[in-house]
Amino acid sequence: MVARILIVNLLLGLLLSSAVYASPKIEHWQTSNGGRVYFAAAPELAMLDIQVVFDAGSARDGEQSGMALLTNAMLNEGAAGLNTDQIATAFEDVGAQFSNSSQRDMAVLNLRSLTADFALPAALKMFSNVLTQADFPVASFERIKKQMLLGLQAEKQSPAALSSRTFYSHVYDKHVYAAMPAGEEDSVSQLTIDSIRNFYQRYYVAKNAVVVLVGAIDKAQAKLIAEQLLSGLPVGDRAEALDKVPALIKGAIIKREHPSTQTHIMMGQVGMSRHDPDYFSLYVGNHILGGSGLVSRLSNEVREKRGLSYSVYSYFRPMRVQGPYQFGLQTRNDQAGEALDVMKATLKEFTDNGPTKEELIAAKQNITGGFALRVDSNRKIAGYLAMIGFYGLPLEYLENFKDKVNAVTVEAIKDAYIRRVDVDKMITVMVGGKAE
Amino acid sequence: MLNKFRKIISMVMVLPTLALANVSEYQLDNGLQLIVKEDHRAPVVVSQVWYKVGSSYEHNGITGISHVLEHMMFKGTENLRPNEFSQIIAANGGRENAFTGRDYTAYFQTLEKDRLEVSFRLEAERMRKLIIDDAELLKEREVVAEERRMRTEDNPHALIREAFNATAFVNSPYHHPVIGWMSDINHYEADDLRQWYQKWYAPNNATVVIVGDVDADAVYQLAKQYFGPLKAEEIARLKPQREVEQKGKRTIEVEAPAELPYFMMGWKVPVVNTIAADNAWEPYALEMLAGILDGGASARFSKNLVRGDEVATSVGAGYGLFSRLDEVFVVAGTPVKGKTVADLQQAVMAQIELLKSELVSEQELKRIKTQVVANAVYERDTVFYQAMQIGMLETIGMDWRLTDEYVDNVQAVTAQQVQAVAIKYFINKGLTVAELIPQPLAGSPSPRTAGGRHGR
Numbered sequence: 001m002v003a004r005i006l007i008v009n010l011l012l013g014l015l016l017s018s019a020v021y022a023s024p025k026i027e028h029w030q031t032s033n034g035g036r037v038y039f040a041a042a043p044e045l046a047m048l049d050i051q052v053v054f055d056a057g058s059a060r061d062g063e064q065s066g067m068a069l070l071t072n073a074m075l076n077e078g079a080a081g082l083n084t085d086q087i088a089t090a091f092e093d094v095g096a097q098f099s100n101s102s103q104r105d106m107a108v109l110n111l112r113s114l115t116a117d118f119a120l121p122a123a124l125k126m127f128s129n130v131l132t133q134a135d136f137p138v139a140s141f142e143r144i145k146k147q148m149l150l151g152l153q154a155e156k157q158s159p160a161a162l163s164s165r166t167f168y169s170h171v172y173d174k175h176v177y178a179a180m181p182a183g184e185e186d187s188v189s190q191l192t193i194d195s196i197r198n199f200y201q202r203y204y205v206a207k208n209a210v211v212v213l214v215g216a217i218d219k220a221q222a223k224l225i226a227e228q229l230l231s232g233l234p235v236g237d238r239a240e241a242l243d244k245v246p247a248l249i250k251g252a253i254i255k256r257e258h259p260s261t262q263t264h265i266m267m268g269q270v271g272m273s274r275h276d277p278d279y280f281s282l283y284v285g286n287h288i289l290g291g292s293g294l295v296s297r298l299s300n301e302v303r304e305k306r307g308l309s310y311s312v313y314s315y316f317r318p319m320r321v322q323g324p325y326q327f328g329l330q331t332r333n334d335q336a337g338e339a340l341d342v343m344k345a346t347l348k349e350f351t352d353n354g355p356t357k358e359e360l361i362a363a364k365q366n367i368t369g370g371f372a373l374r375v376d377s378n379r380k381i382a383g384y385l386a387m388i389g390f391y392g393l394p395l396e397y398l399e400n401f402k403d404k405v406n407a408v409t410v411e412a413i414k415d416a417y418i419r420r421v422d423v424d425k426m427i428t429v430m431v432g433g434k435a436e
Numbered sequence: 437m438l439n440k441f442r443k444i445i446s447m448v449m450v451l452p453t454l455a456l457a458n459v460s461e462y463q464l465d466n467g468l469q470l471i472v473k474e475d476h477r478a479p480v481v482v483s484q485v486w487y488k489v490g491s492s493y494e495h496n497g498i499t500g501i502s503h504v505l506e507h508m509m510f511k512g513t514e515n516l517r518p519n520e521f522s523q524i525i526a527a528n529g530g531r532e533n534a535f536t537g538r539d540y541t542a543y544f545q546t547l548e549k550d551r552l553e554v555s556f557r558l559e560a561e562r563m564r565k566l567i568i569d570d571a572e573l574l575k576e577r578e579v580v581a582e583e584r585r586m587r588t589e590d591n592p593h594a595l596i597r598e599a600f601n602a603t604a605f606v607n608s609p610y611h612h613p614v615i616g617w618m619s620d621i622n623h624y625e626a627d628d629l630r631q632w633y634q635k636w637y638a639p640n641n642a643t644v645v646i647v648g649d650v651d652a653d654a655v656y657q658l659a660k661q662y663f664g665p666l667k668a669e670e671i672a673r674l675k676p677q678r679e680v681e682q683k684g685k686r687t688i689e690v691e692a693p694a695e696l697p698y699f700m701m702g703w704k705v706p707v708v709n710t711i712a713a714d715n716a717w718e719p720y721a722l723e724m725l726a727g728i729l730d731g732g733a734s735a736r737f738s739k740n741l742v743r744g745d746e747v748a749t750s751v752g753a754g755y756g757l758f759s760r761l762d763e764v765f766v767v768a769g770t771p772v773k774g775k776t777v778a779d780l781q782q783a784v785m786a787q788i789e790l791l792k793s794e795l796v797s798e799q800e801l802k803r804i805k806t807q808v809v810a811n812a813v814y815e816r817d818t819v820f821y822q823a824m825q826i827g828m829l830e831t832i833g834m835d836w837r838l839t840d841e842y843v844d845n846v847q848a849v850t851a852q853q854v855q856a857v858a859i860k861y862f863i864n865k866g867l868t869v870a871e872l873i874p875q876p877l878a879g880s881p882s883p884r885t886a887g888g889r890h891g892r
Contacts, residue, residue: 045477045816047814047817088733091732091734092732092806093803094810097810147772150770156695157693157695157696259877260590260693262582262586295519295522295523304575307582310579331582332585362526362527366527369528372478373480373546376818379817
C-alpha cells in the first residue's frame with residue numbers, strides 16, 4: 001500500500017498534541033508501595049489495555065548505552081521460573097497481547113487482554129510475573145545481545161537511521177540523550193547480565209512506575225489490579241533528575257556518504273521539555289511551519305511548489321528535559337543543496353516574521369476542531385494517560401488543552417521563536433550519495 | 437430515489453458483551469454504494485471513498501498510474517484550487533490521507549461527527565470534476581519519484597520484494613509494484629491520467645464507507661444530496677489475467693548495498709475470492725497455517741528458529757486471504773551472525789515439511805483461534821480499521837459481511853485441513869525464492885540500476 005503522505009511517526013502526533021471533545025474521566029491514586037496509577041473506564045468493548053511505564057529509558061544508561069533496552073527486552077524472557085516459550089504461550093493461549101519497548105525516557109510494558117473470565121486473570125498473572133519476577137536467563141541474554149548487534153549493523157544500510165543517530169549525537173553531545181536507545185556496538189558487546197540485573201533492581205521499582213489502565217473495568221477492579229500488579233516490586237526510589245540540555249553554541253553541517261539515490265537531511269537543535277513555559281506557543285507555531293502535514297508552510301514550499309521531496313516535516317519532541325526540534329526531508333542527491341536552502345529559508349522567514357493571523361486561525365481551527373479525534377480509542381487514551389502520569393502533567397491537561405491553544409497569539413509565537421529557535425546554530429546532517 | 441435498500445443488523449456472536457454491530461447498506465440511483473456502520477463510542481466519524489482501481493488494473497508502460505492519480509486528486513478540481521481540499525479539511529479539524537493498493541484506491545477523512553458534510557461535499561466534487569493540470573502533474577511526478585527512491589530504491593528489502601513479485605507473477609498484474617516502475621513514473625502524460633480518471637472515477641465504481649457516531653439514515657440523505665447528482669459511467673470489465681501455471685521453482689538474486697543478508701520465499705496460493713466453492717475452506721486453512729508459523733512469540737518460527745535453533749534473527753510468514761487475484765504465501769527472514777541464508781532456508785523448509793507430515797496440535801489450533809476471536813474485539817477500538825475492512829472487502833468484489841464470517845471460518849479449520857493445504861500448495865512448482873546479496877556500503881557509487889537481476 002502506498003499512501004499519499006508518509007506518517008513519520010504515529011506516536012508523535014499523540015505525544016505532541018492533545019485535547020478532548022468530552023475528556024475521558026481520569027482517576028488517579030497510588031498503590032500501597034508508591035506506584036502512580038491512572039485509570040479511565042471504557043466500558044463499551046470487553047477489553048482492557050494496561051501500560052506500565054518506568055523511568056528507565058536510555059537516559060539512565062550512563063556509560064553503558066543499550067543497557068535500558070536490553071533490560072526491558074529481557075523481562076519476558078524468563079520470570080517466576082517460567083521460560084520464554086511458557087510466558088509467550090500463557091499470553092497467547094488467552095488471546096492477550098504483550099509487548100515491551102524502551103526509548104530515551106520511557107521503558108514500557110504493554111498488555112492488551114479481553115476482560116472475559118477465561119482471559120483476564122491468566123493474562124494478569126503472567127503480566128505480573130514478567131513485571132516483578134524477571135529471572136534474566138543467560139541464554140536469552142546472549143541471544144538478545146546478538147540480535148541487538150545485528151540490529152546495529154542493519155542500521156548502517158538505512159540512510160534514515162544513520163542520519164538520526166548522527167543528529168542526536170551532535171545535538172546532544174555529552175548529554176545522556178546523545179546516545180541511541182539501541183546503543184553502540186562497543187557498549188552493547190560489553191554489557192553483562194550482572195549490570196542488567198543491577199539496572200533492573202534500581203529502576204524497575206514501584207515509586208519509579210506509572211500504571212495506566214483503560215478498559216471495561218470499574219475503579220474498584222482497577223485498584224485491585226494495579227495493587228496486585230506492582231505488589232511484587234520493592235518501593236525503591238524515583239529516578240534521579242536529568243541534567244538540562246545546554247543550547248548549541250554554533251551550527252555545523254555533518255555529511256556522511258552513503259550509496260543511496262537520495263540524501264536524507266535532518267536539521268535541528270535542542271527543543272523543549274514537557275513542562276516548557278513556551279510549550280503552546282512553540283507547538284502551535286510549529287504546527288503552522290511544519291507540523292500540519294500537507295498544509296504546512298514547509299510542505300507548501302518544498303513539496304507543493306517545487307516537488308523536491310515526498311516527505312518534509314518539522315516537530316518538537318517534548319521530553320523529560322529538552323527533546324529535539326527537528327526538521328527533515330529526503331531528496332535526489334543532486335538537489336539536496338537546493339532542498340536544504342528552501343527548508344532553511346522557510347524557517348528563517350518564519351522566525352523573522354512569525355505566522356500571519358490567517359495561518360494562526362487556521363491552525364487553531366485544525367487543532368481544536370479535531371479535538372475528539374485525539375481520544376477516540378482506548379489505545380489513544382492510554383497513551384495520553386501514560387504521558388500525563390509519566391511527565392507529571394495536571395489531570396486537567398486534556399480539558400484545558402483547547403483553551404491553551406486558543407490563547408496563543410501571533411506575537412507569542414514570534415517572541416518564542418526569536419528567543420528559542422536559531423537557524424544559524426542548528427546541526428545539519430546530510431546522509432547520501434554524490435550528485436550524478 | 438433509491439432502487440435498493442437493505443438494512444442489516446448483524447449480531448457478532450463471539451462474546452455476549454459485544455455491542456451490536458449496526459451496519460446499513462444503501463445504493464444510490466447512479467450506482468454509488470454506501471455502507472454505514474454506527475459506532476457511538478466517540479463523537480467522531482471516519483469517511484472513506486473506495487474506488488475499484490489500483491495497480492492490478494494497470495498494464496505495462498503506465499504502471500503506478502493509479503497511485504499518481506491518487507496524488508493528483510488533491511491538486512484541484514473545477515471548484516477547488518490545488519491543495520485547497522486539504523486546507524478545508526484541516527480547517528475543519530480533520531485528518532485525511534489516501535492510499536493505493538493493488539486492488540483499490542481509497543481516500544479518507546476523520547472528523548468530528550458533525551462535519552461529515554464537509555467530506556461529502558469535497559469527495560463528490562473530486563469524484564467527477566478533477567482537473568489534471570500539466571504543470572501540477574510534472575511536479576507531482578517528481579514527488580512520486582522521490583517517494584519511490586525513499587521507499588524502494590534505497591531500501592534493500594523493498595527492492596527484493598519488488599523483484600520477487602516480478603518473478604513469481606508472470607502475467608498476473610500483481611507482477612508490477614503499486615508505486616510503478618521508475619521509467620513509467622517519469623513518463624506519465626496528463627492525458628494518460630485524464631483517461632484513467634474518466635475510466636474509473638465514477639459513482640458506480642465507488643463505495644463510500646462511514647463508521648462512527650452517526651445516524652445511518654441521515655448519512656444516506658446526505659449522500660443522496662452530494663453524490664446523488666453525479667453521472668454514472670460505463671465501467672470497463674477487467675480481463676481475468678489469470679496467472680499462467682508455474683512449471684518449476686524460480687530463483688533469483690538481488691545485489692544491493694546492504695549489511696545483512698535476507699531472503700524471501702513464496703508459494704502460489706488461492707484466496708477467498710478465487711477459490712472454488714468446494715474448497716472454500718482452503719484460504720482459512722492457509723490463514724491458520726500462517727498463524728501456526730508466525731502468530732506471535734509462541735508460534736513455531738519464534739519458538740524454533742529465533743529461539744530453539746537460533747538460526748534466524750528475524751523470520752516471518754505472511755498471507756493475505758482477501759485480494760482480487762491469487763496470491764503468494766511468503767516467508768522471509770535474516771539469519772543470525774554465523775549462519776547463512778541457506779541454513780535459514782533449510783530450517784524453514786524443515787518447518788514446512790513438519791506441517792506436511794504431522795498434524796498440528798489441538799493446543800496450537802486453539803491458541804490461534806482464540807487470538808482471532810480476541811483480535812476481532814481489539815480491532816473495534818478504532819473506527820478507521822472497521823471502515824477499512826468493509827471498504828477493502830467490497831472493493832475487491834466481496835461482501836463486507838465476511839468480516840464477521842471470517843472469525844467463524846477460521847474457527848472451523850481442522851488440523852487435517854492445515855496439513856492438506858501444506859501438502860497441496862507448498863510444492864516446488866509453485867515456489868519462488870529471492871536472495872539479497874549484500875554489496876559493500878562504504879564508498880561505493882550510487883546504485884543507479886539496483887533493480888535486481890532476474891536470473892531464472
